[in-house]
Amino acid sequence: MTLKYYQDNAQTFFDGTVNVDMSSLYEAFTKHLAPGARVLDAGCGSGRDAKAFLEMGYQVEAFDASSAMVELAREHTGLPVQLMTFADVDWKEEFDGIWCCASLLHVPAAELPGVMRRLADALKPGGVWYVSFKYGDGEREVDGRRFTDMDEVGLEILLKTVVWMKIAKMWTTRDLRPENKEFWLNGILRKSCTER
Template sequence: MTSEFYERNAEDYFRATVGIDMSEPRERFARLLSPGARVLDAGCGSGRDARAFHERGFQVTAFDASPRLAALAREHTGLPVEVRTFQEVAWCEAFEGLWASASLLHVPRAELPSVMRRLRDALVPGGIWHLSFKYGAGEREVEGRRFTDLDERAAEALVAEIGGLEVVWMGVEPSRKPQVPDERWLVVLLRRPA
């Protein structure tokens, strides 16, 4: 359902999101990484953040579930962008940083623990993980896209359920999209303990 939405609307979604200013959350994440760290952009969408991390000197691997979006991200970043779902992630201790900005929110709540364990296992011990969800509780469908919303309590419960992760920072931030100024986001930084 959600991946079909992005296939049908790839160009519009690319145009709407590629210019969003994510410099503040990227900086919060990047300052916890060593220079040249390996970063996985999981569900990279337009490739906006993958490109910024690459330009900063990180070794970036990126993927998206939508073939059309992955192609646009490839063109935008000049990087190889794989077509892959979260359920197909199988890296083991391959990345110092994991960036999942506004992407895991499309995973049904029942599947989040297993998906997030796969991603956790892709991090080296000590690795840092940024993730963000629309702020709220429960699951919903909007115009052909599925959303799992989280608040602080639900995020803490999810992290406890997954295991092997600790919260480094958590906050609620306003939307960075001018067209939805009243939307709020839960942003979380996790660490896989050494």
């Protein structure tokens, strides 16, 4: 259902998101990264963020589940954006940072713990991970897309399923697109240097 939405509306979604100024969120994430760090943009959509990280000098890999979005992101970034889903993630300690901006929110709540563990496995010890969800609690469907909303308590409970990940910072922001009045939950997660 959600995938079909992005296939059918790829250009509209691209046009509506590609120029949003995300600099304050980038700063919260990149201040934890060394120069030239390896970053994964997981569920990259338009490629806006992958391109920004590339221009900051990071080594960037990106993927999305929608072939239409992948084509647009490849064109926008010049990167070999991969067509894959969270279920395909099998990297082991490859990345210094993982960026999940408005992507994990499409994963059903029952599948989120497994997806979180897969992504945590892809992160190097000491690595940093940015996540964002529409602020709320529960699952819903809107205009052909499914959402798992998250509040602070929900994120804390979710992270209990990935014991070597800790929340370094949580905060809410207003949607940066002028036509949207929604709020977002943002999180910076850190992977401990020794898994327990």
